[in-house]
Amino acid sequence: MEFVTGVKEKEAMELPEVIIQEEGTEVIVEGAIHSIRNMGEIAFVILRKRDGLIQTVWEENKTNLDISELKEAACVSVKGVVKDEERAPHGKEVRLEQITILSQPTAPLPLAIDKWKLNTSLETKLDMRSVSLRNLKERARFKIQEAICRGFREYLYAQGFTEIHTPKIGAKGAEGGSNMFKLSYFHTPAVLAQSPQFYKQMMVGVFDRVFETGPVFRAEKHNTRRHLNEYTSLDFEMGYIDSFLDICEMETGFLQYTIELLKKDYAKELKMLGITLPNVEKIPYVRFDEAKRLVSEKYNRKIRNPFDLEPEEEELIGKYFKEEYDADFVFVTHYPSKKRPMYAMDDPADDRYTLSFDLLFKGLEITTGGQRIHDYNMLVEKIEKRGMSQEGMEQYLDTFKYGMPPHGGLGIGLERLTMQLLGEDNVREACLFPRDMKRLEP
Amino acid sequence: MEFVTGVKEKEAMELPEVIIQEEGTEVIVEGAIHSIRNMGEIAFVILRKRDGLIQTVWEENKTNLDISELKEAACVSVKGVVKDEERAPHGKEVRLEQITILSQPTAPLPLAIDKWKLNTSLETKLDMRSVSLRNLKERARFKIQEAICRGFREYLYAQGFTEIHTPKIGAKGAEGGSNMFKLSYFHTPAVLAQSPQFYKQMMVGVFDRVFETGPVFRAEKHNTRRHLNEYTSLDFEMGYIDSFLDICEMETGFLQYTIELLKKDYAKELKMLGITLPNVEKIPYVRFDEAKRLVSEKYNRKIRNPFDLEPEEEELIGKYFKEEYDADFVFVTHYPSKKRPMYAMDDPADDRYTLSFDLLFKGLEITTGGQRIHDYNMLVEKIEKRGMSQEGMEQYLDTFKYGMPPHGGLGIGLERLTMQLLGEDNVREACLFPRDMKRLEP
Structure with a gap:
């Protein structure tokens, strides 16, 4: 043998x-x-x-x-x-x-991949992905992406998190919302998961701290430079928090770890792409309403909607904190309750706002997170107040009947974080095979 | 601030x-x-x-x-x-x-999770997943699963592999087969990926060695103890191989690494679950036809179909190699060409067989892999010989026009490998939230 x-x-x-x-x-x-x-x-x-x-x-x-x-x-x-x-x-x-x-190849190369900079339109690059990525600079971007994903996992393992794998096909209606792709699952209506939110919360009662790195699906009819309809989400959820700031701290720790990992193992790619790594030693945080006010004053811009951030406002917040504090990142906290999902914990001091946050990186939202409701009655009450049905959420809600620690978590868009780190202008540059409203191939 | x-x-x-x-x-x-x-x-x-x-x-x-x-x-x-x-x-x-x-909980626990062994049916455990997993032994299984996934990544990073993320929603017909879930993607017919096969091959021309750990979807109408309709696949693909045995060697290396990782970081869970780790120092390999013959002779069993392995035959092969060589794993090589996909490399010595393999672990297939065709003309010829259409494969096929190294790879079912390591009888015991023909929740 x-x-x-x-x-x-x-x-x-x-x-x-x-x-x-x-x-x-x-x-x-x-x-x-x-x-x-x-x-x-x-x-x-x-x-x-x-x-x-x-x-x-x-x-x-x-x-x-x-x-x-x-x-x-x-x-x-x-x-x-x-x-x-x-x-x-x-x-x-x-x-x-x-x-x-x-x-042997059977045809001449359709792109001059040996040039230092591949001089081709984004569309062509995406159409010929298996060729365009043979260009060294194009390829190097995805080593940077690898480092981010790897940094996320390595850091969280060391912080006592357990990796989980949750299903991407789910029963209809689980998290609500119209932004879900629908399919038939052996003749039963089903949807593709837009986030592992419910599952990761359910697993906090088991493992205290969990994370997942996997695809999420959004049937949003956006066709912008920063939206994908399928992307990789870096998610974590942790129990026994004292405040939503514990989550911001964990994210900051991950960023600090990843920057060091990049310096150590990806120096070649950083150099090739001319990347200047951001300073993540300390990240400012500011309330949502305060951020709007600061930007409105400094840039002489009217606040049109006090309950929402427009993309231009996000950019200006990024600009403000770069100018005032030389910060590339800023946590914007206390988003309005009406703009957050029902599981978000309202601020006990003022329930028009939530104990939640977004992380902006160079003026672009790359993370949404916050503290969640852990009390069964509070959760049921909020669902009722919103006029939502409990249908499809039974097992999620049951979890809270049997005790849950104060907890919270976040989701990071891997492609967006990569894009901002690379200084790219379009999120498709940071995705191997992007899916948008018009692109399903290759 | x-x-x-x-x-x-x-x-x-x-x-x-x-x-x-x-x-x-x-x-x-x-x-x-x-x-x-x-x-x-x-x-x-x-x-x-x-x-x-x-x-x-x-x-x-x-x-x-x-x-x-x-x-x-x-x-x-x-x-x-x-x-x-x-x-x-x-x-x-x-x-x-x-x-x-x-x-505070609002209801008494529905399961006696503090018992050493949770004495409940599988169905009940799955229905109440967020409670049943609070039992220490139930929970420990998923730490073992974590170790496997982590071992896979850590080992492959060290072997020069690049991690990739490939789309799960694809154009209809890409890999063919009736076992795909269909959905409508902004009014275009689409399917869920049953494997990252085409994408990982396309990326071999870019990174030489790639891996992915992610969900795959199979609309198979099987309802058995070893099938899931959504599972986590550990995939890799590597270029510049000398033989398909290079792939078996890489998998053996991964198993060796993971066994050591389990001993080092998961000793508590191994002990709690009473797991005896398999010996992976050396893994026997045997041709498909030879394996059938050996089992037929030793166990006095007629060969009914020379071109297929029945599940009972897989079990007997496992038994044979355990008895004869004290081996828990065995590579079964040279599967018949007609049972393998069109991209499988036929054996030049006898094209009724392929340079491919399955890895059996205690008589259950946990891996399918092999050498792939890297020559454009050979690939096109095989597609034509099978009467298949090139529709939906254009960008995959184009990759081969522009040169591809000899390469191969494999896919490992994470839940199956976990199940066999745990000594469980049902793959659902090794999946947090299984999806089968009858289960879409929680």
Whole structure:
């Protein structure tokens, strides 16, 4: 009988290994041909690997293949000798001796992915996602996104949170709202979850602290630069809080951890994308009504609706706190009760407002969170006061009959946070395969 | 202006902190009242915290509250003095001085969650999920599940994989098959993804190695102990493989890593659940046809269908390898081509079979994987030979025109792997909120 015993070391080297080899060492490298610069008797064949580019050098009559047999986008395995070459990326190149073609493309590349900046419209980039992302800068964005998601989990594990997986298909009506995609589930009406809200609250009574990183679905008829109809939500919910500020503190801790993680493990991508990391040592917080007043005064802008923040107002709040406190982030707290869901805890000092918050990053909302109602009677009363039905919420509500600690939580839009960190103007730039009102493919 | 600066230390202690305090130390502890044993002048009030139970002791006239004011399932914050008590969990108890009730239940608990084993039917447990999981053993299962998911990610990050997030709503017909849930996406027909297969392959050309942990949806009309209609899939895909065995090796590496992670960080739960960890030092692999023959001979069972494995046959293969090699896992390789999707790489030595595999764990399939076709022409030819249409696959297929390395990958059913590790008989025991043909709530 034959056995598998785990990962065996490969003969072929990855980039970090190649570039520490001494001159004269023979190496085997695999990669995709990113570009070819043919000078006649010599050609620079740049290979793309997951960690970056490596320059290989083809010389006439030195290898088994003619340069005409090499095409951009082919995948190859090459053998050669390492040479120091200060003009090459990482200061090393590989003089080719043997080339094996692993696969050939059947068409020329439709985009100049080897250019430093991919000069193509967003639409084209999205239409040809599997090609456009081969550009190094395009690709690097999603390493930054990885760091955020990874930072979120690592930080919360360390803070005693349990990871949960909650269903995305649910019974109709669970959380109400018209913004849900509907489907038929074995002939029963069902909806796609617009957030794991009810489930994560239910699990606070079990694990005290829970988080989930997963897709959420919003059938909102928005077609803006900051909306997606499917996105990745970073959610957590925690029990035994003293105040909603405990949640803001946890989010601040996550941001601090993630910034350090980015510096440590993603320095290459930060540099490539020219990202200046925001300061998250301290994040100001300000009441919703106070924020409106400050912005109205400083920028001489009339308050049209005292119970809502317009996107332009959010931008101005971002501007205000940048100018006054050099802050990229600001927690806006105490949102009006009528603008928050029924499970939001009203402020006992003034029940027109809630113990909730949004986190703005450079003037864009990236998080909504707050303290939730944990008392069964208070929750039922609020549902009745709003004229809502309990239908579809039975098991959620039952949870509160059997005792729940004071708790709260939040949801972070992964793509929005990525977009703002990248300094991009459109959230689609921070999503591998965006879904919007007009885009369902690829 | 006020600022949030990160997580502040709480006055209340978590369990690991309490149990290392010296006798006489005053502590504050928060938790849910798990059970009350009232002996008259003294009562044992057991608090449930995320890390386990802590015994607190109420004595007449020693605290601000009468024992009658304390109810099971209430959430409390207590102040008291640590005493050594060998009969208490962790050898410590807290003599109560001050009790603050944070929240009161409004109904008695419907399940005896404080019993060591929750003696309730699976249906009832699932109907009352937010209560039944407060039982310590029920809860512990999902810490084991957490470890698997965490192990998967941590191991793959270290192996140079990039985490991706792919859409769950897709254009109709992308991967074909009748097992997809359909929905209307802004008046366009759409489906829920039954796997991230196409997307992860498309991303191999970008990142070389990718993984995703997310929900998948199968509208299969199965109602068995091992099927769910929505489950969490642990997927990876990797380029530049020499053989499909590279994928088996990566999976073996993940299992080895996760077993060590369980021993290190989840010892408490392993002990509580009485789990004996499987040996994953080496995992046998055997051809599909050979496995059928071995089982047929040893257990005197006729081969009815040479091209398919019946569930009973999978169980017997598990039994065979346990008996012959003391192996809990076995890779069954070279599945028949007609039973695998069109993207599976056929065996060049015999194209009735594929370079693919399933991993069986105690006789249950927990993984399907294999090498994929990377050559555009070969892929198109196979699609044509099967009489399939390219409709809805255009962007997937285009990827191969522009070069793709030899690659392969797999998908692991998180709930199935958890179930087998727990030694449970029904996959629903390993899912927080299962979705099956009859269950859409909670």
